[in-house]
Amino acid sequence: MATDRDTSATGPASERATTAARRSSLIIFRYVAIEFLTPLTCCVLGFLTLFVVADVFNVLRDLVDNQASVSQSVLYFALRQPANLLNVLPMSILLAASFTVHVLGRHHEILALRAAGLSLMRCFLPIWITALAFAGLSLWLNEDLAPTASVRAEELLNRLTTPPERQHISKERLAFRNSTGDRDWFFEAFSRTEQQRGVLIKQFRPDRTIQWELRADRAQHENGKWTFYDGSLSVFDAKGALPEGPEERFDVREMPELGESPGHILNSLKPAGELSVREMWQILRTEPNLPQSTRNVFLTTICFQLSFPLACVIAALLGVALSLSREQGTALKGFAMAVGIMVLYYIAGQFVVLLGKNGVVPPALAGTVPTIAFAGWGFLEMFRKR
8 A cells, every 4th residue: 555655646746857857948948049049140140231232232333223123123132142141051050159158158057057967969959950950951042042043133133234125135145065965056145944046056977977957046945845936957968068958948847856955055054063963963964975074073063062061060069069168268269269160161171172173082072071071070079078
């Protein structure tokens, strides 16, 4: 009977203790999250404001001279921000994490949390969760939103600053060679989304003799196939010297066998740094005859862009670990050291990527080793301060 009474007495007490512990953990989590997210928001907005000011000084005169409306100007500056946000997130996390540690340490709240049995990793759980979320956000920005927004921003700026009667002239001439399909393309006025003008296509045989030549005033790519308007087609003999028969004139001609699309053509001519991982991988897959130097550039850039979002995690680790100190002067030195390490990470990353693009270092190592090494440094600093 005594044993039953003891069990019934300890059961509710144990449940109440567990509930209280959970409630305390939630309160601590919420408190640290607020202390961290407040300076983080200020840092992100502050850095973005600096980028906006720089953009305003660069293009405001052009917008005003061409009488762009306020809404159009605001839209342009808004479309510029996703690309700027990629550079803002890691340093914002570093500054916010260091500030949070400094504030909590100034009132000895970190010591109180440690005395309550919480580890440093548990104390700063909101920072780790936010850093991982921002890493995912960086990957999405780099792969999807930032390139799309940048293209729309440039198109909007060109439309606002170019007179309507000259907009068709402002479209660039473009030449493209499809080495896999042995085709050369030339456009008098190329557009990714609208009709192409002044199109010339030359199809070659494997021995590099010309097989046929197509000229068209206009061309449109819709539903995965090309349609040419007001043009001519000339077929050449086996030696590629003379046309076989008269030139064939046409008003409309569909050629679904041409596998290139405007997006594929434009992506093939862009620098690797302006392409998403998906676009670079598509080029590598559809262009097996790319020079090894070009493949090195693409593979190194792919690996680096996939690993770079972890810079947010590195910033959080260094910001917390190097700012932990009981002495204010030491904490400030740790903060300065964290900033210096992040700058070193950017420099080292770009240097090793350059080696990978030039074939000195294997692309997979060049694109990932800097991030892995500095992430390991951050975890080591946290382990030392545990």
